[in-house]
Amino acid sequence: MRPSFVLVAMSLLACAPSSRGTVRLFVSGELAAETGYPTPGPDPIAFVDGWSMDFDHVLVGVETIRLGQGELARPPLVADLHLGPAELFTEAALPSGRLEVGYTLAVPGPSSVEVGVVDPAVRARMESAGASLLLAGRARHPVHGAYTFELAVSRPIIAESCEQADGTLGLVVPDNGATEAELTVHLDHLFFDSGTAEAPSLRFEAWAAAAGDDRHVTLDELAAQPLADLVGIDGMPLRDEDGLVAYVPPATGASITTLREHVLALAASSPHWMGEGHCRYR
Amino acid sequence: MNARGWFVFVFLGLAALHGCVGTPGRPVSVPLTLALEGREATTSLGWTVRLEAAALRCAAVLVRDAAAPSLARLEALLVPRARAHGGHGGFDETVLAAWAGPEVLVLGEERRDLWIEGRAGTTDRLAVILGGATSGATDPLGDGDLRVVGTAVRGETSVRFEGGIRLPEAEPERLVEGIPLTGELEDGAALRVAIDLAQVLDAVRFDRLAPGAAPAPIDEGSQAALALRLGALAPSAYVATWSVP
Numbered sequence: 001m002r003p004s005f006v007l008v009a010m011s012l013l014a015c016a017p018s019s020r021g022t023v024r025l026f027v028s029g030e031l032a033a034e035t036g037y038p039t040p041g042p043d044p045i046a047f048v049d050g051w052s053m054d055f056d057h058v059l060v061g062v063e064t065i066r067l068g069q070g071e072l073a074r075p076p077l078v079a080d081l082h083l084g085p086a087e088l089f090t091e092a093a094l095p096s097g098r099l100e101v102g103y104t105l106a107v108p109g110p111s112s113v114e115v116g117v118v119d120p121a122v123r124a125r126m127e128s129a130g131a132s133l134l135l136a137g138r139a140r141h142p143v144h145g146a147y148t149f150e151l152a153v154s155r156p157i158i159a160e161s162c163e164q165a166d167g168t169l170g171l172v173v174p175d176n177g178a179t180e181a182e183l184t185v186h187l188d189h190l191f192f193d194s195g196t197a198e199a200p201s202l203r204f205e206a207w208a209a210a211a212g213d214d215r216h217v218t219l220d221e222l223a224a225q226p227l228a229d230l231v232g233i234d235g236m237p238l239r240d241e242d243g244l245v246a247y248v249p250p251a252t253g254a255s256i257t258t259l260r261e262h263v264l265a266l267a268a269s270s271p272h273w274m275g276e277g278h279c280r281y282r
Numbered sequence: 283m284n285a286r287g288w289f290v291f292v293f294l295g296l297a298a299l300h301g302c303v304g305t306p307g308r309p310v311s312v313p314l315t316l317a318l319e320g321r322e323a324t325t326s327l328g329w330t331v332r333l334e335a336a337a338l339r340c341a342a343v344l345v346r347d348a349a350a351p352s353l354a355r356l357e358a359l360l361v362p363r364a365r366a367h368g369g370h371g372g373f374d375e376t377v378l379a380a381w382a383g384p385e386v387l388v389l390g391e392e393r394r395d396l397w398i399e400g401r402a403g404t405t406d407r408l409a410v411i412l413g414g415a416t417s418g419a420t421d422p423l424g425d426g427d428l429r430v431v432g433t434a435v436r437g438e439t440s441v442r443f444e445g446g447i448r449l450p451e452a453e454p455e456r457l458v459e460g461i462p463l464t465g466e467l468e469d470g471a472a473l474r475v476a477i478d479l480a481q482v483l484d485a486v487r488f489d490r491l492a493p494g495a496a497p498a499p500i501d502e503g504s505q506a507a508l509a510l511r512l513g514a515l516a517p518s519a520y521v522a523t524w525s526v527p
Binding site for chain 1: 407409450452454455457458459460461485486487503504505508509511512513515516517518
């Protein structure tokens with residue numbers, strides 16, 4: 001056989017999958033979506049300013065999922081992650097081998113299929129707000145008492161080229177086998193005080209201070225909190241034991257001057273892959 | 283294998299690499315001008331600010347690649363990368379070309395003796411990294427990264443101020459991402475990046491600086507210091523212009 005024919009065959013084999021496998025796909029808000037903050041266990045995720053939080057609903061709209069070269073031909077989905085991880089679907093006959101992974105969170109539409117139980121009134125509010133993610137619940141503080149919140153993340157969230165926690169790309173689909181995978185939404189990002197620090201803190205007082213007399217805070221009310229001049233519940237500059245509290249937004253290229261814009265920018269990095277894996281975010 | 287066989291071997295090998303990996307651009311080197319501007323401005327809080335002096339330390343300018351080449355994806359597949367959890371800004375993006383300093387920029391002066399080096403290609407945005415290593419005892423900014431001296435006036439109130447900030451050491455916390463810049467990076471082009479101090483100072487509450495002090499200091503941990511930090515990290519304070527051949 002001529003060497004050129006061998007090389008042609010090897011080149012094709014190198015780029016083209018040869019067999020198929022199955023992926024069972026879930027979406028999760030991790031334990032925090034179910035039990036709130038602080039999370040249970042020996043290494044809890046907790047607010048540094050003394051607040052605790054629990055959720056009534058964590059609705060997420062999954063518009064598209066890409067496994068490999070193209071989007072899966074699936075209808076958009078909506079699930080309440082407060083009820084636990086939701087099994088989105090099982091996709092058979094995917095090319096085996098390593099596949100790129102991406103997904104888009106977006107506002108559910110009329111064609112969105114509910115996975116598990118979804119409160120119709122909360123879904124309606126999510127759609128009305130144009131939200132890809134909606135968190136509703138309450139926060140409590142030993143001194144400041146209880147506040148309720150409903151955070152409708154009114155932007156699509158696009159995650160591309162997702163990596164696993166070890167930095168390897170996408171997902172390995174076993175040859176003639178099956179595997180499980182998870183779109184993981186990290187809710188704690190929404191409460192980070194920094195989008196650039198390696199170890200940001202979760203804070204809530206600036207949120208509570210933006211609430212009106214009804215002690216209920218929404219995303220739009222966070223627009224009244226300029227990052228360069230945040231106030232606490234007492235109406236004075238927001239401080240902790242180290243001095244003035246600094247919120248530093250992520251370097252996304254957008255002009256981010258308020259707490260509302262900060263939270264929306266942080267939301268972009270909330271989608272993860274298989275737990276702790278990161279993606280490219282848009 | 284004869285000569286024709288070797289030719290086919292090399293050609294197909296390169297073709298396979300091209301198909302799976304992508305083709306990097308040719309090396310280019312273009313001049314870079316950095317400027318610190320905005321001696322006078324009126325802020326959104328109503329202060330008319332006149333700067334007598336200002337300086338900013340700039341560590342790097344990164345020209346981002348408009349299209350993430352497949353080579354980067356292949357690298358991600360083969361070489362697992364550690365990444366900080368919180369910082370998702372720009373260090374996983376592909377850099378088309380870069381200038382690396384640091385240099386101290388002085389208000390009203392342009393630095394014209396700098397070069398962006400990298401590979402040809404299409405860019406859609408720029409990133410700047412502020413701060414960086416100091417030059418020791420003779421450093422005009424000392425151990426700080428931004429210093430401003432001037433006067434702010436609003437109504438009957440006049441505040442003379444002097445001070446600055448030191449940015450965190452971690453690069454992601456000194457990164458300004460997404461500065462608009464579109465075009466082709468190619469030989470003969472030139473890049474100018476101007477930093478507008480009016481934007482950097484925009485959210486400073488001059489009324490909170492120590493009254494009676496002349497000049498009022500800008501202390502670390504103060505509202506003014508926080509506003510300067512956020513202002514310096516805001517892409518709206520940067521204007522990048524591209525002159526093409």
